Amino acid sequence: MTPTKISETSKGVYIIAATPFTDSGELDLESTDSLTDFYLEKGVTGFTILGMMGEAPKLTEAETLTVMDRVLKRVGTRAPVVVGVSHASNRHVERLSKTAMDQGAAGVMLAPVANLKTDEQVFNYYATVAKLLGPEIPICLQDFPQSTGVHMSVSVIHKLIDDFSQVVMLKHEDFPGMRKLSEVREQSMAAGRRRISVLVGNGGLFLPQEMLRGADGAMTGFAYPEMLVQVCKLFDGGRNEEAEDLFNVYLPLLRHEFQYGIGLALRKETLKRRGAIRSAYVRRPGPMLNGTDMAELGRLIQRLERRLAELA
Structure with a gap:
């Protein structure tokens, strides 16, 4: 059975x-398996x-190919898997994208290369890659200017939607970006344009507001994914106030985890404490938590668990 590809109607x-590592910084494939199972048990729509x-x-x-192969085989047909293929080399993007799809991926996510300054440059970059990949590989545009330094205007997003049918999803991660999300939806509707899926990032920090502005779900990595799942389902069912009340229970920890x-x-330390991975190692160069950081996180987790017990 072939896994479902992402599409304009993807949501959740x-x-x-x-990516789990051992304490010495090597890939931990057993934790890759346990983390994959953890996410599935929490009800995620996809990866x-x-x-x-x-x-x-x-x-x-x-290592990239090893991780991709391991996750795709572990997930199988149980959920769609989008593979991040962003890279400075178009040839690398093409090779990894086609390999991922051959192995059962549902689509690819692509951020613009750094130093694109104009709308024309951004459009031409994506146009070139879209032609390389062809119409059979669904593309999720990753709009994350805080990391890439590239501003993707609403007009460029719409032009890409109009010109390339394989552009089916936007990972909306501009910050602040809720007005941009509204403009994407409102201008698209006014023009009778094809509606694409919009999933939001930024740790899920603004998920309730973004769902009310037309998002279809979340694409982020909060260490309590069951909250994201439940909140999106409640919004999808029109139970907006209930969704936001639940979100607010987790907000102190979610906000803490969002720190640049x-x-x-x-996030990795929380996943370790929840039994999803064996080590919280972040590959160097990367952050390390000190004793105060660890105690602070533990206190927030305890407060969350106590509050959830009260509600239960």
Whole structure:
């Protein structure tokens, strides 16, 4: 059975998967398996692997292929898997994208290369890659200017949607970007344009507001993915107030995990404490938590668990 490809109607939670390492910094494939199972048990709709949170730039090409093969085989047909293929080399993007699709991926996620300054440059970059990949490989545009330094305007997003049918999803991660999300939806509707899937990132920090502005779900890596799943389902069912109340229970920990600099280390430590991975190691160069950081995180987790017990 062939896995379902991502499409304009994709929605729900596509978890940004961490890449587990051992305490010495080597790939931990047993933890890759246990983390994959953890995400599935929490009810995620799909996966996004080898993204920025997955520390993809720190992996060798051989390690990239190993992680991709391991996750795709573990997930099988149970959920769609989007593979991050962003790279400075178009040839690398093409090779990895085609390999991923041959092995059962549902699509690829692509951020613009650095130093694109104009709308024309951004459009031409994506146009070139889209032609290389062909119409059979679904593309998720990753709009993450805080990391790439590239601003993707609403007009460029719409032109790419109009010109390339394989552009089926936007990972919306501009910051602040809620007005941009509204403009994408409103201008698209006004023009009778093809509606694509929009999944939001930024740790899920603004998920309730973004869902109300037209997002279809989340593509982020919060260490309590069951919250993201439940909130998106509640919004999808029109139970908006209930969704936001639930979100607010997790907000202190979610906000803490979102910190630039040490956020990934906090996320991995939480996943370790939840039994999903064996080591919280972040490959160097990367953040390390000190004793105060660890105690602070533990206190927030305890407060969350106590509150969840009260609600239960």
